[in-house]
């Protein structure tokens with residue numbers, strides 16, 4: 022994440038936005054004339070182990086573009102952070118400067134465009150140019166299971182990112198609305214609930230289109246859903262064993278997840294519920310990997326991509342259903358403790374990050 026933040030804060034890819042953010046930082050609003058504006062792109066803010074991701078629109082010219090932190094130092098942020106604090110997702114209700122002590126709880130805030138745009142209106146091209154940053158940030162937040170999207174611009178941006186990330190998106194694509202809830206699944210088993218909320222812009226909050234109570238209700242829902250997911254995840258039991266070990270009463274459904282039948286094990290004595298070879302890595306990937314610990318991170322990434330292929334995704338979905346209904350033991354012939362494909366599968370099925378062992 023620090024590398025991503027560094028990339029974002031030095032980006033100059035959108036000439037119109039670069040010119041605007043720097044012009045605003047130079048001219049300044051009279052009431053902030055004695056301050057040094059940040060005047061650069063604003064990275065995401067909050068916890069990297071967050072369950073909840075809030076997606077806004079873009080930094081405000083005299084807010085985040087001045088202070089250097091999302092939603093900090095403007096009226097939109099006043100409304101947002103007061104609500105986050107009210108529902109227990111921030112340690113304080115105000116945000117005035119980057120060093121004001123504000124900490125988010127189980128939450129991260131980002132936006133599809135990281136530079137302040139004129140009239141708060143980025144162009145679709147600017148959104149597209151900036152969207153790889155949101156995509157990468159989302160990838161780096163493995164625990165996120167709820168996204169609260171503030172406004173239609175962020176909604177469209179996030180759904181584009183999710184589509185490109187292989188999430189199964191209903192057709193037609195869900196439309197933004199305040200209070201809209203969309204439950205999504207990734208073929209690898211991850212789940213995400215997307216909640217729509219009117220943006221906290223002054224246009225909405227001054228006119229009463231969005232009240233603090235409405236905002237708090239959405240954030241409270243987000244918190245409840247995230248807590249439910251954590252509890253569900255904690256009750257899922259997926260263990261990994263070598264196929265040569267004898268069956269035990271606590272095994273639940275025993276599923277072999279190797280592509281090849283293990284040597285020395287007769288089919289009638291394997292005590293299997295199922296042989297699910299479609300979820301095993303391809304021969305090419307297996308040969309490349311050879312359980313080399315140094316290759317594990319790349320193996321996980323390539324394996325996840327294979328699991329998104331239609332046949333593997335269907336088999337994985339069946340496996341996920343099995344896990345939802347009781348304990349499952351994944352069986353493999355591999356001796357590679359902690360880094361076999363069965364361990365990766367177990368982590369994914371339990372909605373854990375396979376890279377955190």
Ligand code: SF4
Nearest residue numbers: 032034035062136151
């Ligand atoms: S909006 Fe995004 S892509 Fe464009 S200059 Fe700013 S950080 Fe770079």
